[in-house]
Amino acid sequence: MKRLIRRHLIDVVPYQAVQPLEVLAKRLGIPVERIIKLDANESPYSCSPRVMQALSKVDSHHIYPDPEHRELRSMLEEYTGLGKEYIGVGNGSDELIDLILRITLESGDKVINFPPTFVPYGIRTKVCNGEIVDIPREDDFSVNVEKAKSAIDDHTKVILLCNPNNPTGNTTPLYDIMSLLEIGILVVVDEAYYEFSGETVAHLVPSYPNLIVLRSFSKWAGLAGLRIGYGIFDPEIREIIYKAKLPYNASSAAQMAAIESLKDLDNMKKRIDAITSERERLYRELQQQGMLAPYPSRSNFILCQPMNGDAAQIKNSLEQDGIFVRYFDTPMLRNTVRITVGKPEHTDALIKSLNKLSNK
Numbered sequence: 001m002k003r004l005i006r007r008h009l010i011d012v013v014p015y016q017a018v019q020p021l022e023v024l025a026k027r028l029g030i031p032v033e034r035i036i037k038l039d040a041n042e043s044p045y046s047c048s049p050r051v052m053q054a055l056s057k058v059d060s061h062h063i064y065p066d067p068e069h070r071e072l073r074s075m076l077e078e079y080t081g082l083g084k085e086y087i088g089v090g091n092g093s094d095e096l097i098d099l100i101l102r103i104t105l106e107s108g109d110k111v112i113n114f115p116p117t118f119v120p121y122g123i124r125t126k127v128c129n130g131e132i133v134d135i136p137r138e139d140d141f142s143v144n145v146e147k148a149k150s151a152i153d154d155h156t157k158v159i160l161l162c163n164p165n166n167p168t169g170n171t172t173p174l175y176d177i178m179s180l181l182e183i184g185i186l187v188v189v190d191e192a193y194y195e196f197s198g199e200t201v202a203h204l205v206p207s208y209p210n211l212i213v214l215r216s217f218s219k220w221a222g223l224a225g226l227r228i229g230y231g232i233f234d235p236e237i238r239e240i241i242y243k244a245k246l247p248y249n250a251s252s253a254a255q256m257a258a259i260e261s262l263k264d265l266d267n268m269k270k271r272i273d274a275i276t277s278e279r280e281r282l283y284r285e286l287q288q289q290g291m292l293a294p295y296p297s298r299s300n301f302i303l304c305q306p307m308n309g310d311a312a313q314i315k316n317s318l319e320q321d322g323i324f325v326r327y328f329d330t331p332m333l334r335n336t337v338r339i340t341v342g343k344p345e346h347t348d349a350l351i352k353s354l355n356k357l358s359n360k
């Protein structure tokens, strides 16, 4: 049947998504409650109690959701400081990455990418029949704007910049983003982790119609399983995104959950603060423990390199204690693990497990 499939899709290598809790627990033969899941940058806290309460009262699952996401976009006006004509909602920010590439790329068009970064950028570009142009980050993981500029030609349509960057955790300074914007092609700044860094360029969208900012409810609001994110677009681009998207892309449960999270901001901010202060503690604990060298992070995860030895071995050993972290060994990122910031007790368990391994 392959002859019926578009040729460029045959060789696409799929994203290695993380496995659900139940699968991990079964693999280790331990109860789900014993798993410490630090591999997908999810929130260690469940979502706002307001979300749980609102969802338990709903009796309208038989009715399609609002395809225009009116109430959520109105709530996001206050949160972002921009009018709802700038705001577009997606089935996770993942969907918006895909939609942006789908509305921009003709066959063979190019996308500038700064690896090591969020792996789906390359995959979505290939699925959309585009060509990814990798501009590797420098040793300190900063982006090289001059190299990006010199790689641009008439077929380059989009620059994808993750800020803070996943998995390295660093941010790109405003002056570098401004230089990229001056080029004139689309610059997508993926701010999935904005709430943990506090740095944004969303306010620049009205002055730079070539800027798109993407945000997520998966991380700070603990809604990864419900799939909801949004983008801040020039209104003309937003309209095209809405023409291209599936009509009911965000479920009514997901829209309601995002609205309730925004109504519970004071409470949610306390959780964000708990995660950022735990990030600093985890960093210090890792430094003291001595097995893994942590990179500074402005996000809800910390990238680490073994002081000596093998990251895969450390990952496997942590797994035996029910602790899951993300392992990378790619040409752009050799021998590393990325640890999501969890609750204090998760940090304690991680350090204990590392101590056990170093005493072996």
Ligand SMILES: Cc1ncc(COP(=O)(O)O)c(C=O)c1O
Binding pocket: 040, 041, 091, 092, 093, 094, 095, 118, 162, 166, 190, 192, 215, 216, 217, 218, 224, 227, 228, 229
């Ligand atoms: C940089 C980045 N962008 C986007 C996403 C996807 O987020 P969402 O759950 O909103 O689709 C992730 C998820 O890990 C991410 O790390």
